[in-house]
Amino acid sequence: MIWNIQRAAMVATAALILAMPPVAAKAGGTLRIAMTASDVPTTTGAPDNGFEGLRFLGYPVYEGLLLWDLTRADKPAELRPGLAESWEQDKNDKTKWIFHLRHGVKFHDGSDFNADAVIWNLDRYFKPDAPQVDPTGGAFARARDPWIKSYRKIDDFTVEIGNPRPISYFPNALVYLFFSSPAQFQKAGSWVEFAKQPSGTGPFKITEFKPRVSVTLARNEQYWDKNRIPKLDKVVLFPMPEATTRLAALRSGQVDWIEVPPPDAVPSLKAAGFEIVTNSYPHTWPWVLNFGKPDSPWKDIRVRRALNYCTNREGLVTLLNGLAEPAYGIYHKTDPYFGHPKEQYTYDPDKAKALLKEAGYGPDKPVAAKVMISNSGSGQMLPLPMNEYLQQNLKECNFDISFDVVDWGTMLVATRNPPTAPQAHGVDAMNISLAHATEFSRFTTAFLTSTFAPNGFNWQHWSNPEFEALVSKIENSSDPEEIAADIRRAHEVIVDDAAWLFIVHDRNPRAMTKHVKGFTSAQSWFQDLTRVWME
Amino acid sequence: MAQFITLRLLHTILILFGVSVVTFGLIHLIPGNPLDILLPPEAPKEVVERLKVEFGFDKPLYLQYFAWLGRVVRGNLGTSVFTGLPVTGELFSALGNTLCLAVPAALVGFSLGTTFGTLAAFNYGRALDKLFSIITILGLSMPHYWLAIVLVIVLAVLWPILPAVGMGSGGGLPTSWEDARFLILPVVTLSMIPMGVIGRMVRSTVLEILSQEFPTALQAKGLRRRRIVWHVLKNAAPPAMAVMGLQLGYLLGGSILVETVFNWPGSGQFMNLAIFRRDIPVLQGTVLVLASFFVLINLAVDVAQALIDPRIRR
Numbered sequence: 143m144i145w146n147i148q149r150a151a152m153v154a155t156a157a158l159i160l161a162m163p164p165v166a167a168k169a170g171g172t173l174r175i176a177m178t179a180s181d182v183p184t185t186t187g188a189p190d191n192g193f194e195g196l197r198f199l200g201y202p203v204y205e206g207l208l209l210w211d212l213t214r215a216d217k218p219a220e221l222r223p224g225l226a227e228s229w230e231q232d233k234n235d236k237t238k239w240i241f242h243l244r245h246g247v248k249f250h251d252g253s254d255f256n257a258d259a260v261i262w263n264l265d266r267y268f269k270p271d272a273p274q275v276d277p278t279g280g281a282f283a284r285a286r287d288p289w290i291k292s293y294r295k296i297d298d299f300t301v302e303i304g305n306p307r308p309i310s311y312f313p314n315a316l317v318y319l320f321f322s323s324p325a326q327f328q329k330a331g332s333w334v335e336f337a338k339q340p341s342g343t344g345p346f347k348i349t350e351f352k353p354r355v356s357v358t359l360a361r362n363e364q365y366w367d368k369n370r371i372p373k374l375d376k377v378v379l380f381p382m383p384e385a386t387t388r389l390a391a392l393r394s395g396q397v398d399w400i401e402v403p404p405p406d407a408v409p410s411l412k413a414a415g416f417e418i419v420t421n422s423y424p425h426t427w428p429w430v431l432n433f434g435k436p437d438s439p440w441k442d443i444r445v446r447r448a449l450n451y452c453t454n455r456e457g458l459v460t461l462l463n464g465l466a467e468p469a470y471g472i473y474h475k476t477d478p479y480f481g482h483p484k485e486q487y488t489y490d491p492d493k494a495k496a497l498l499k500e501a502g503y504g505p506d507k508p509v510a511a512k513v514m515i516s517n518s519g520s521g522q523m524l525p526l527p528m529n530e531y532l533q534q535n536l537k538e539c540n541f542d543i544s545f546d547v548v549d550w551g552t553m554l555v556a557t558r559n560p561p562t563a564p565q566a567h568g569v570d571a572m573n574i575s576l577a578h579a580t581e582f583s584r585f586t587t588a589f590l591t592s593t594f595a596p597n598g599f600n601w602q603h604w605s606n607p608e609f610e611a612l613v614s615k616i617e618n619s620s621d622p623e624e625i626a627a628d629i630r631r632a633h634e635v636i637v638d639d640a641a642w643l644f645i646v647h648d649r650n651p652r653a654m655t656k657h658v659k660g661f662t663s664a665q666s667w668f669q670d671l672t673r674v675w676m677e
Numbered sequence: 678m679a680q681f682i683t684l685r686l687l688h689t690i691l692i693l694f695g696v697s698v699v700t701f702g703l704i705h706l707i708p709g710n711p712l713d714i715l716l717p718p719e720a721p722k723e724v725v726e727r728l729k730v731e732f733g734f735d736k737p738l739y740l741q742y743f744a745w746l747g748r749v750v751r752g753n754l755g756t757s758v759f760t761g762l763p764v765t766g767e768l769f770s771a772l773g774n775t776l777c778l779a780v781p782a783a784l785v786g787f788s789l790g791t792t793f794g795t796l797a798a799f800n801y802g803r804a805l806d807k808l809f810s811i812i813t814i815l816g817l818s819m820p821h822y823w824l825a826i827v828l829v830i831v832l833a834v835l836w837p838i839l840p841a842v843g844m845g846s847g848g849g850l851p852t853s854w855e856d857a858r859f860l861i862l863p864v865v866t867l868s869m870i871p872m873g874v875i876g877r878m879v880r881s882t883v884l885e886i887l888s889q890e891f892p893t894a895l896q897a898k899g900l901r902r903r904r905i906v907w908h909v910l911k912n913a914a915p916p917a918m919a920v921m922g923l924q925l926g927y928l929l930g931g932s933i934l935v936e937t938v939f940n941w942p943g944s945g946q947f948m949n950l951a952i953f954r955r956d957i958p959v960l961q962g963t964v965l966v967l968a969s970f971f972v973l974i975n976l977a978v979d980v981a982q983a984l985i986d987p988r989i990r991r
Contacts, residue, residue, distance in 0.1 A: 180950050180953065180954075181759065181760070181950060184759075184760070190715055190759065192717060277728055277731040277732075278715065278728065278761075281712075281716055281720060281724050281725070281727070281728045282716065282717065282720075284720075284724045285716060285717055285719050285720035285721070285724050286717070286719065288721075333761060334756075334760075334761040334762060337760075337761070353760060353762060353767060354767075354771070354942045354946070354947070354950070355844070355942050380843070380940070382842070382940050383937075384937050384938065384940070386826060386938070387841075387842055387937065387938055387939070387940050390826075390829045390830075390833060390834060390841040390842060391841055391842045391843070391940070393833075393834040393841070394829075394833040394834055394837055394840060394841035394842075395837065396840060396841055396842060396843060520718075549707075549953075550714070550953075551707070551708070551709040551713055551714045551953070551954075551955060552707070552708045552709060554709060554713050554714060554718055555708045555709040555713050556708075557718055558713070558720070558721065558722040558725060559722065565708065574718065576718065576719075584719070587719055588719075593721075595721075595722070596721065596722035596723070597721055597722075597723070598721045599718070599719045599721065
């Protein structure tokens with residue numbers, strides 16, 4: 143009997159030890175990160191510097207009505223309730239959405255988050271004569287949330303937002319819209335001053351801001367989600383646009399984590415004991431084909447399919463030391479929304495040549511095309527060597543590719559103008575990497591006829607009646623399963639129609655020392671720093 | 678002398694006006710403006726155009742230029758399109774950081790260059806001449822961003838005795854050895870070019886002076902070698918000083934490449950950022966202030982030359 147009790151006690155103790163969270167004793171520390179940004183992103187809650195700005199000075203400090211669930215590495219990040227606990231489409235008027243706000247949320251300055259704060263921030267973005275108007279922040283908001291037509295407070299914790307038409311995926315777009323503290327703005331008096339003493343609701347608060355040098359975040363002990371109070375004491379972020387400089391900073395121990403290590407440095411970093419963390423995420427590195435040009439070779443579907451079949455994606459992955467993966471569509475092949483397109487673009491030069499022969503092209507009459515490429519830019523990976531590789535690769539199937547090399551700013555100007563405008567320099571395609579998040583709201587902006595440049599992001603002027611009908615159905619539906627099935631079908635249409643040359647997806651690489659613990663590389667542009675600690 | 682300085686200052690105003698017009702024109706030759714870069718790719722043209730109106734970029738170029746000029750005359754360089762911060766404060770903070778590098782780099786470069794050049798000339802054709810010539814030619818011709826990367830690899834990564842990047846915890850003038858260590862690699866890198874340029878210049882000038890008759894005359898007169906060297910160097914000083922002035926101007930402008938490799942938040946990096954972002958107010962303000970420094974340094978050099986060499990005063 144005594145032996146049994148002793149044995150039971152031992153088993154219970156062992157079980158208790160196994161059940162104890164291993165991280166509790168090791169929490170804390172300061173994490174120093176070198177970003178690829180050329181400057182500290184804006185600290186006011188409308189970060190610039192693309193999605194990297196949102197990654198480091200968006201979600202850690204500020205929050206939207208919806209947030210990303212960044213806890214899983216094994217599937218694409220999904221949306222979850224954020225500053226809104228729940229939301230629903232108005233039963234009588236599908237153009238209106240009701241958001242029920244979270245109670246007990248406080249800004250870093252101690253003031254309350256409520257419906258007044260929501261309306262004050264929406265005025266900041268969308269009301270040109272509001273005292274707190276932020277023209278730049280407003281432009282970001284209109285770019286990422288183009289469907290906010292009206293808004294009003296219903297009670298202290300309920301707001302209504304109106305759209306121009308019923309849009310089932312509208313709440314998704316709210317994940318990019320952050321809320322800053324009205325009380326702190328009153329104290330600061332302007333957005334320039336607010337930037338020096340910012341206040342949001344996120345798990346980290348900004349404690350020091352040195353323009354062009356660094357920004358320091360500290361743990362927000364009062365954070366509303368007690369399960370996500372950061373383990374780290376501090377995070378220091380440094381802008382370091384030059385890849386070799388980031389590498390030197392990591393190798394010399396001045397930072398603990400660098401974004402985007404140069405592919406050539408991966409073997410030596412691994413050999414020196416650094417961790418290279420990669421994972422899939424919603425990034426595509428394509429050639430966006432110009433359908434607007436009257437003599438565009440891509441008007442013949444056989445030519446654009448041949449282009450996709452001739453592309454040696456695996457070769458490109460090898461060139462990048464494994465920091466990319468082949469792209470067979472906009473979504474990853476493993477993504478639930480990838481669907482089952484008929485066209486599976488494996489590397490098949492014979493098939494490509496046969497398709498081209500059918501279309502009237504061959505060694506004597508190659509497909510001549512000029513592609514606009516940038517020398518660098520947000521999400522552009524290594525555009526020069528990668529495109530040179532493709533140029534050689536495609537030559538074997540009788541594609542004669544030439545390049546129009548421009549800087550990132552020139553490319554952005556071209557994308558905002560029609561494909562036939564002088565800004566396009568007469569190119570037949572553009573190598574522009576696009577930040578397509580998994581949520582569908584961003585997906586539509588690049589493929590609808592209504593968003594043809596200059597009205598939207600569909601620079602290539604690709605149009606497909608089936609895609610249009612599917613989007614219309616998705617927008618008017620309220621059945622999640624039906625919506626998911628239609629998104630899959632919409633993706634299949636884009637792939638089968640070879641709307642782009644799908645080339646590779648980036649692998650979201652970052653290198654870090656072995657002292658960085660607890661990091662889960664979410665399949666997202668954004669990452670959760672609250673679970674990280676330094677050993 | 679007062680008339681000389683006044684005239685030069687009047688020239689300066691004209692030069693600065695010209696510089697500002699050229700910079701303004703050049704930045705507008707590149708497609709796009711700051712807002713095209715600032716906003717994400719998915720921002721449609723209408724959103725960009727609306728913001729252009731807010732910032733006044735929709736107005737004709739000459740109106741934009743004169744609005745800027747009007748502010749500058751009142752001592753206001755405007756605000757950055759990207760950060761909203763006043764250009765003046767940001768620029769002088771960046772210039773301060775560059776001064777922390779430029780002054781020590783100039784001191785090291787000029788003194789080493791003068792020493793090496795003089796020793797090479799006085800040992801013309803001998804081993805010492807060849808040695809110092811090799812050193813100065815290396816300093817002149819070696820790409821300094823390459824040297825910077827090599828120094829970082831050797832002294833910060835393989836043999837980690839110095840920091841690889843940044844300015845240390847405090848920023849600004851170093852107040853401790855810990856912060857001063859951050860200066861060593863960029864200063865060594867930056868001093869190479871002035872060392873090479875001054876070294877070559879001093880060598881050829883001293884050689885030219887030595888070939889004149891007066892050193893031989895001085896020698897025949899029985900003057901000590903040290904005195905002869907002094908006279909030769911005094912004669913070699915004015916052209917060397919002119920080159921030093923130019924080199925100091927370049928250093929103050931900050932080396933974009935060196936500041937990028939060392940992630941040093943100086944004026945070179947500041948201007949580079951402004952060019953890539955088309956941040957017109959920042960770029961205009963920076964070029965204007967740097968051009969002023971350049972002109973003023975050269976004016977100071979001209980005055981110093983006149984003080985040393987009575988022939989120039991005549």
